Amino acid sequence: MVPDIQTIFFDVGNTLRIVVKDQAFIDKAEADLMELIHTTESHDALFAKLEERWKAYRKMSKTTLLDASEGELWTQYMLPDYEPNMIFANAPRLTRLWRDHDGRRVARPDAVATLRELKKRGYTLGIIANTVTETEIPDWMAADKVADCFKVTILSSKVRLRKPDPAIYHLACRCIGTPEANCAYVGDNPVRDVEGTQAAGFGMMIRIDEPDTLNMEKATGKEFTPDHVITALSELLDIFPART
Structure with a gap:
């Protein structure tokens, strides 16, 4: 039937x-993310760390079938070593920039x-x-x-x-x-x-x-x-x- x-x-x-790969778009997203958190880390060191933490978060979320809020994602999983109030306040923007570093959607x-x-x-x-x-x-x-x-x-x-x-x-x-x-x-x-x-x-x-x-x-x-x-x-x- x-x-x-x-x-x-x-x-x-x-x-x-x-996702459309647009290197200029990706480069700007990554630069904006670094500026937003006032990082002193190098580009390669920061994004290698973020990729590792992102993979760990994804593995956990796929296992538990639960997702964190944007504030939790960034303060607890992605950038727990940065000042938490600043990260929490900027979490929505950080998420968008992190997504944009894959390319233009x-x-x-x-x-x-x-x-x-x-x-x-x-x-x-x-x-x-x-x-x-x-x-x-x-x-x-x-x-x-x-x-x-x-x-x-x-x-x-x-x-x-x-x-x-x-x-x-x-x-x-x-x-x-x-x-x-x-x-x-x-x-x-x-x-x-x-x-x-x-x-x-x-x-x-x-x-x-x-x-x-x-x-x-x-x-x-x-x-x-x-x-x-x-x-x-x-x-x-x-x-x-x-x-x-």
């Missing part, structure tokens, strides 16, 4: 948006048009994303004028829960008012996104084939099969016809 999908939730990183070319068409076809849209920043996704939604497309935005840094914990999916369904069986999820991670969606009892899971994600995803011994695999967001329009 084909599920009656009423609501479509989206991941954001490598699903709705991708931009929407996929067909993202905005696809979101608008799905809304026009009668679907309720939402976001469920693992993210350490509380402002980046809302700012993008405003900049690309798609904020009106989404009824609910669930960010792990705000609610503390992380995918694939089914609890974050259940929370999103309660907030948006749609039973899990009538929800679909679109994400890029072949393990985390598929596992969490299916464990939560969603009616459908669509994975977008993203090479960067597949290159980073280590083999876990787990295999999860999505309902659909797409290579472009516009292919969702073939899966979700207009609702009557």
Whole structure:
């Protein structure tokens, strides 16, 4: 039986948006971060330390399926050796600069048009994303004028829960008012996104084939099969016809 999908939730990183390597952008982000914390450490020493601590934090969060707030991330995990009040006050900016040191994040070319068409076809849209920043996704939604497309935005840094914990999916369904069986999820991670969606009892899971994600995803011994695999967001329009 084909599920009656009423609501479509989206991941954001490598699903709705991708990272574009822009060295000038990266260099400025790193310089701004160093200036913000008034560091006396060299560039290489500071960022080597931050990378090591970031990997340790990520390992912990993936094990516990819990995310820290931005203030906790920077005062407890990333820069505990710096003056805590200064770091806490600048935590949101530090998170954005840390994210920017990976590159410039931009929407996929067909993202905005696809979101608008799905809304026009009668679907309720939402976001469920693992993210350490509380402002980046809302700012993008405003900049690309798609904020009106989404009824609910669930960010792990705000609610503390992380995918694939089914609890974050259940929370999103309660907030948006749609039973899990009538929800679909679109994400890029072949393990985390598929596992969490299916464990939560969603009616459908669509994975977008993203090479960067597949290159980073280590083999876990787990295999999860999505309902659909797409290579472009516009292919969702073939899966979700207009609702009557």
